[in-house]
Amino acid sequence: MDGTLTRLPGHALASRLRAGELSSREIVGASLELAERHNRALNAWLTIDRERALAEADSADARFAAARAEGPAATAALHPLLGLPVALKDLVSLAGGQCTAGSRILEGYVAPYDAHITERLREAGAIVLGKTNMDEFAMGSSNEWSAFGPVSNPWDLDRVPGGSSGGSATAVAAGHVPFGIGTATGGSIRQPAALTGTVGMKPTYGRVSRYGIVAFASSLDQIGPFARDTRDAAALLHAVAGRDERDSTSAPVPVPDELLTLPAGDDEAAGWLRGKRLGLPREYFVAGMEPEVEARIREAVAALEGAGATVEDVSLPHTDYGLATYYIVAPAEASANLARYDGVRYGLSIREAGRDFIADYLATRGAGFGPEVKRRIMLGTYALSAGYYDAFYVKAQKVRTLIKRDFDDVFGSGIDALVAPTSPTVAFRFGARIADPVAMYLSDACTLPVNMAGLPGLSVPCGLAEGLPVGLQFIGPAWSELALLRFGRAYEAITAGAGWRSLEPAQLHLADDPSARTPMDRRAALA
Amino acid sequence: MASLSRADVEHVAFLARLGLTPQELDQLQGQLNHILEQYAKLSEIDTSAIPPTAQTIELENILREDVATPSLPQDAVLANASRREGEFIVVPPILGGEGS
Structure with a gap:
């Protein structure tokens, strides 16, 4: 099998598919082979559905053949994702497939229907290779x-790939698929994108329908793409975005078709920067930020400035309150959303005859949820309980207003986008933050406020620190995904010749070894 | 700001319908109190004149036509239940059992 196939971006594969130089079966076959071979060492996939993927590849190939027979207009009309493999985070429903959300309480649960985005991906002709690993119920940053x-x-x-969408980020970084779907509540797309050297975008709240997605915190949850470049991320966003009647929070805002035509040429792409105003929020250079990470961010900002953008220091004064606000609002909403796991209609069920039904609930939920989920349910239940609702939940929602106003003020002053670090640190070792929830929560200090304000954010790779990837974040006003992706594409263009761009992930070759140590082994050895 | 006693932690666990071991309760008491200390930071800000934000994009009154659409087949809905009897999901007894 052609090993280079799995390093090519989706748009390059799409051209070769249309030209008939390559078949979807070859691409999907190479993807499956690599994903299966690496899974012992990486554990990125919870399920891989080889037969279905190959069958769908064959029907994609039939569509290519029919379009080629019809003529160039017909091939041009084919969707850019047709015949290409995509990874779904294991909280996205795929009819007939297991959907665990990374939790024992949903082990064996089979989704009875497709999520909205799964339907959209099917319509586009993308091929779901399988479902990817994640922090339980998307709660975690590692x-x-x-x-x-x-x-x-x-x-x-x-080291960890970040989280909670760590499996999709890793599958894309390792070349298993050009496209991955993640979800973000506090930073679960951009942070793993930064830590794995991939592109990841959290769209505006309401941009993508959550119908068929396992809910975590409903005023924050949003779906977004992973890819190895911005053009692919834009095409994947285009495929899944837009109003869906079944999610009343999905917004009736048009999805720009220009997402499909980000400039291929570097000169044209870089030209976007001329005359643009970028804001550099000083509060995002947080205490505990690694000096080499800061150095890469400063270099990236200088490169953007050198290519014609104006960079201004700006302040988002309530940034420092983001973490506490988030860790009230998100657990409160989670405690309500996760109340549905009662072991009756689906999921793990522990019952004893003659026992009070509440004892069954206690036993089922006590056994089915892991430590972080229990912690968040406890926090949320406490924050919503009698006597504390105003002191915690309402207070946090008021501070949320201030966080949102910070962004409104900056964008209202004419700043086109903010540029900032995605994560204050590079990927950390297994176990480094597991015993201290507050240290783990700090991983998301630069992404949480963006989610609290409902805004879109993009992370693109901007080099290495101590040999590990660093992510550069662009943040924009609501519905500015296209502009953010153009900033990201421009940054790719002006750094196209950088040596780090052509590097493969440094230890990927170790994952080829059929007797490689598993992540479980590695975690145990580091404990 | 508030701090949680061991009895508080047990009470919240019961409200959340989480059956926790004594070890889990001990550990959570320490961790929750540590997290609550971080919350104290919010009291630095005067929010008396600030309205709360519950949603960030201002959508209002999203309605649709009240039209019946096909539901999932019964078997698909019942397939995930842990206990089933014919066309029914068997639920734990909530009335008349020994515990009520």
């Missing part, structure tokens, strides 16, 4: 809270 074991970062197998 993927170490998955009930099905941690995921190794292909840049250093002793």
Whole structure:
């Protein structure tokens, strides 16, 4: 099998598919082979559906053949994702497939219907290779809270890929698929994108329908793409975005078709920066930020400035309150959303004859949820309980207003986008933050406020620190995904010749070994 | 700001319908109190004149036509239940059992 196939971006594969130089079966076959071979060492996938993927590849190939027979207009009309493999985070419903959300309480649960985005991906002709590992119910920043074991970062197998969408980020970074779907409540797309050297975008709240997605915190949850470049991320966003009647929070805002035509040429792409105003929020250079991470961000900002953008220091004064606000609002909403897991209609069920039904609930939920989920349910239940609702939940929602106003003020002053670090640190070792929830929560200090304000954010790779990837974040006003992706594409263009761009993840070759140590082994050795 | 006693932690666990071991309760007491200390930071800000934000994009009154659409087949809905009797999901007894 052609090993280089799995390093090519989706848009390059799409051109070769249309030209008939390549078949979807070859691409999907190479993807399956690599994903299966690496899964012992990386544990990125919870399920891989080889037969269905190959059958769908064959029907994609039939559509290519029919279009080629019809003529160039017909091939041009084919969707850019047709015949290409995509990874779904294991909280996205795929009819007939297991959907665990990384939790024992949903082990064996089979989704009875497709999520909206799964339908959209099917319509586009994309091929779901399988479902990816994640922190349980998307609560975590390292993927170490998955009930099905941690995921190794292909840049250093002793380190985490970030989370909660760690499996999708790793599958894209390792070349298993050009496209991955993640979800973000506090930073669960951008942070793992940064830590694995991939592109990840959290769209505006309401941009993508959550119908068929396992809910965590409903005023924050949003779905977004992973890819190895911005053009692919834009095409995947285009495929899944838009109003859906079944999610009343999905917004009736048009999805720009220009997402499908981000400039291929570097000169044109870089030209976007001329005359643009970028804001550099000083509060995002947080205490505890690694000096080499800061250095990469400063270099990236200088490169953007050198290419014609104006960079201004700005302040988002309530940034420092983001963490506390988030860790009230999100657990409160989670405690309500996760009340549905009662072991009656689906999921794990522990019952004893003659016992009070509440004892059955206590036993089922006590056994089915892992430590981080229990902690968040406890926090949320407490924050919503009698006597504390105003002091915690309402207070946090008021501070949320101030956080949102900070962004409104900056964008209202004419700043086109903010540029900032995505994560204050590079990928950390297994176990480094697991015993201290507050240290783990700090991983998301630069992404949480963006989610609290409902805004879109993009993370693109901007080089290495100590040999590990660093992510550069662009943040924009609501519905500015296209502009953010153009900023990201421009940054790719002006750094196209950088040496780090052509590097494969440094320890990916170790994942080829059929007797490689598993992430579980590595975690145990580091404990 | 408030701090949680061991009895508080047990009470919240019961409200959340989480059956926790004594070890889990001990550990959670320490961790929850540590997290609550971080919350104290919010009291630095005067929010008396600030309205709360519950949603960030201002959508209002999203309605649709009240039209019946096909539901999932019964078997698909019942397939995930842990206990089933014919066309029914068997639920734990909530009335008349020994515990009521």
